Amino acid sequence: MTEANLDVRSARKDQLVPGATGDWEIIVGLEVHAQVASNAKLFSGASTAFGAEPNANVSLVDAAMPGMLPVINRRCVEQAVRTGLGLNAKINTWSRFDRKNYFYPDLPQGYQISQYKDPIVGEGEIPVETDDGETITVRIERIHLEQDAGKSIHDLSPTETFVDLNRAGVALMEIVSRPDIRSGKEASAYLTKLRAIVRALGTCDGNMDEGSMRADVNVSVRKPGTPFGTRCEIKNVNSMRFVAQAVDYEARRQIAVLEDGGVIKQETRLFNATTGETRALRSKEDAPDYRYFPDPDLLPLELDPKWIEEIRATLPELPDAKRTRFMGAYGLSAYDAGVSAGDLETAVFFETVAQGRDAKLAANWLTQELFGALNKRELALADSPVSAAQLGGLIDLIASGDINGKIAKDVFARMLDSGEDAAVIVEREGLRQVTDTGAIEKAIDDLIAANPDKVAEAKEKPKMFGWWVGQTMKATGGKANPAVVNDLLKQKLGVA
């Protein structure tokens, strides 16, 4: 891979970072560690369940007892292939596992089994929709399978470190991008898209809180049009927001160093989520010599092309295809389709709501009202107090004319608090819309009698019509059907 092949994108003008010496361009590449969704570890039968008692999910192989040997878990291989296919990537029918040698108490073997020279998945690419409405292409360099390490716990004792090997040997996919990303926001959008794809594929649960997905972020800066600068790697960033923050902070730090006449040293850095800053962990010179070599306990991994095709045939609909379908089948705007299809859970929720209903209305209620409310309450869609069926029920009441839009919002607010069905609330609170023209006519007649001056004004100033609508709605407790109110007012006030 030559520099020219790597350097294929230029940042937009508004993505450049102004400095004392002119504009700077940010260059970012991500190495995302995604835990393979699998019940058992990569080379042992031990469980991968999250939240078990420390050292409960540890086999003899995971603890590296003498004479223990790794045996590849077919399911993990299948998941890596599935992921590669989902990222439009080349599947390598011949790959190999290497040992990465280093000492640490949470690495029982004294080496991590990984894929160094010959990864299972080669080059691919994914389109990424950014917040700016642009779609960029981020190229994937490779995906390889490797073992996770255990966890060292330093804060249980002032003098001792405890080790939990539950994670030791769990299968990870390291998904390595090309340096095609040009801002913190783009980095975050890329990670969001990647997460949506692996979740749709079912190859990683994407749970960043539990560490199922985390990113090493490579950042460098340069003057536009010049060669890439020296990069720093920020380790283990574990949220979309932090990725964007880490990139922006690190870019500003590097620019400051360079503009001060300094040089960037290639190093590994840590991101502090509390301060939003990065700090140096170790320089390239201090990086251990991992002494990679092919693991003699394992045979090369040879895949039957027929098996790869079988996996391809079972790929689910991915977010991009889903988005296109949502635009076509449901008539959604590109934006609404993108939001609704962007995440497997959202898409399932949306389709449940939209089934047999006005899809645009469903999309609006989902993306505006429900997401707005969930954001305010800091809840995930999975924890929504209003289920898809309940939101559908609310929309049904609007469609049938039982409630109007304004009342619907009130009902929705109560649903969020109580978790009750819309129909229950409407019935109990007597919020059913008044379509009885007699009652509305009576209210209007009363208003006309009380406000003769306003009748004349309404004829002269069309704006006054709004006042009449408002007063009529008020008089009917907001329950009047707005269309009926409009018609009757026009008729009685004699306005067109």
Place this chain on the structure above:
Amino acid sequence: MSDLTKLSLTDALDGLASKQFSSREITDAFLAAIDRANPHLNAYVAVTHEKARAMADASDARRAQGRAGRLDGAPLGIKDLFCTEGVRSAACSAILGEFTPTYESTVTANLWAEGAVMLGKLNMDEFAMGSSNETSCFGNVINPWRSAGGNAQLTPGGSSGGSAAATSADLCLAATATDTGGSIRQPAAFTGTVGIKPTYGRCSRWGIVAFASSLDQAGPIGKTVTDAALMLSVMAGHDPKDSTSLPVQTPDFVAAVGRSVKGLKIGVPKEYRVDGMPAEIDALWEKGIAQLKDAGCEIVPISLPHTKYALPTYYIIAPAEASSNLARYDGMRYGARKVGKDLTETYEATRASGFGKEVQRRILIGTYVLSAGYYDAYYLRAQKVRARIAEDFTKAFTQCDAILTPTAPSSAFALGEKAGDPVQMYLNDIFTVTTNLAGLPGISVPAGLDANGLPLGLQVIGRALDEETVFAVAGALEKAAGFSAKAQAWW
């Protein structure tokens, strides 16, 4: 009763089957012999009296019910490299301390499944690294054989010195052993016993402490070719827990021993006539060639041109793999730990005190050859040469069915004689490492005595998975040599 220990495995099984004696009787006979001899020979590092008697009694009960397995009641010795459930398995290294596995290696489990009885764990070079048994943390084994008229203590060879010495001195009917560069065959040659390293992948490595994964293979040491064939028949077999275990059926090796060798082509590689090899080894080789010719074999001169690179190649690949395989002995989860002031010091103190000098030497060599900047020049090149060595054999086997060579360049040497010179020590493996590098089966058969009355062995090498031809040729050599000498008991 004591003459029960002199029986071959095959004869002992006949005696057990015909109820001439019980497993308990022969087991007690072996335990008594071990208790008497071991203070002198140091072949066993643990004797499992109670377990042996319990296994023997259970075997006798099975026989009484007519449910005997192929090795039922036969007392065996187990090399300390094999993990045995509930019995200390230390690979004769201080770093493993009193490590007692909760699991049983596949190979030993196969033996127990056929009714064999475990007498104890056999001494060996630390982590199987050595050719003289002098690197064991339990002290060296002493060869039961002595030079005629001499009192010098000789090495039983290594690394499976305990397995060879115990079999030779009638302290077990047969023993398990392992071979990474000659560790079964050289000790067999030094003790007048039969040892076979099967095709790589024939025996499962699961539960055997790893030295060099791509070279390690388990095999037996026995008193006769037939005994070795029977042992291997039981030890071998596909094991899904070892990814390098071959998914093949195990043939009836015992039946192969008596098979005619008439018409077989026997290759004699010219590169195995090395400078400085004693004339009597050359003569022994010629005698073996003549014997096979008499048995109807055709002798074919062959060339294995990359032979001279085998030893240096081996001493790059084996230490490289060992340096990584032995990283797990870090004092964190099991075995010995020596606490330092911080993590790094704890690692250093643990490994410096836990590993012996030879193991440390090989870890250092292995770490060096895998280092950035040296990998291509050493490890990668060694792998390329290894492929050439394997090609040599592939080509040779288009011309012949088996290859005959000496097993080792000398008879048993004195303890301490080569301990100060690792290169001299490594030269012991010169005829045996090639088959490990190529993954081929090789057997050592006792073929005669040297001028000092010490046993010498000949090696038969076969095609991958063709142990049957190897056993047939070995059987013919055994028959022709009529080797029946035993070490005179001085212990």
